[in-house]
Amino acid sequence: MxxxxxxxxxxxxxxxxxxxxxxxxxxxxxxxxxxxxxxxxxxxxxxxxxxxxxxxxxxxxxxxxxxxxxxxxxxxxxxxxxxLEFESEDAIRAAYEKLSENGIVYMELQNTFWGATYGKVRDEFGITWELNFQQ
Missing domain, CATH: 3.10.180.10 (2,3-Dihydroxybiphenyl 1,2-Dioxygenase, domain 1)
Structure with a gap:
C-alpha cells in the first residue's frame, strides 16, 4: 500500500x-x-x-x-x-475482505473503465473506504 x-x-x-x-x-x-x-x-x-x-x-x-x-x-x-492506493492485487483483495467484514459493500471489487481494480466499502465503524489498484 x-x-x-x-x-x-x-x-x-x-x-x-x-x-x-x-x-x-x-x-x-x-x-x-x-x-x-x-x-x-x-x-x-x-x-x-x-x-x-x-x-x-x-x-x-x-x-x-x-x-x-x-x-x-x-x-x-x-x-x-x-x-487507499495499493501496489498489488493481493494487497487490495486482503484489505477489501477485512474492511467489508461486518460492513456495507457499495461497490464490489472489480475492474473499472479507468484501468484499475476498485472497490468501495463502509466498514463496521461507519468509515467509507475507496480501494484502488492501478494496473
Missing part, C-alpha cells in the same frame, strides 16, 4: 466550483477533470455536465472530488471517504 490516504469529497452538483475555490485557496493544479457525459459509464439523466471525477494537486497534497448523480443526495457526514 502506498503511504498516503487521499480525501475524496462528494458534492450535490457543485464539485467543479468547489475544486476551483480550493485551487484559489491552496494553489496547485486541477487534474483529471471528467464529466459523467465524457466517461465510459452509464450516465444518469441530467448528469452529463457533472463531474464524475476531478483532482486538485499541489505537491503531496491531493484532494479528489465528484458529484453525486442518479437521485443520490449528499448529506454532511457521508460526503467524505478515504482513498
Amino acid at each position: 502506498k503511504q498516503q490516504i487521499t480525501p475524496y469529497l462528494s458534492f450535490n452538483g457543485n464539485a467543479r466550483s468547489a475544486l476551483e475555490k480550493y485551487k484559489d485557496i491552496f494553489g496547485g493544479e486541477l487534474e483529471g477533470l471528467q464529466t459523467y457525459g465524457e466517461a465510459d459509464y452509464p450516465t444518469p439523466p441530467g448528469a452529463d455536465d457533472l463531474l464524475i471525477h476531478g483532482r486538485l494537486r499541489k505537491g503531496d497534497l491531493v484532494i479528489m472530488v465528484s458529484d453525486t448523480a442518479g437521485g443520490r443526495e449528499v448529506t454532511v457526514g457521508s460526503n467524505v471517504s478515504l482513498v
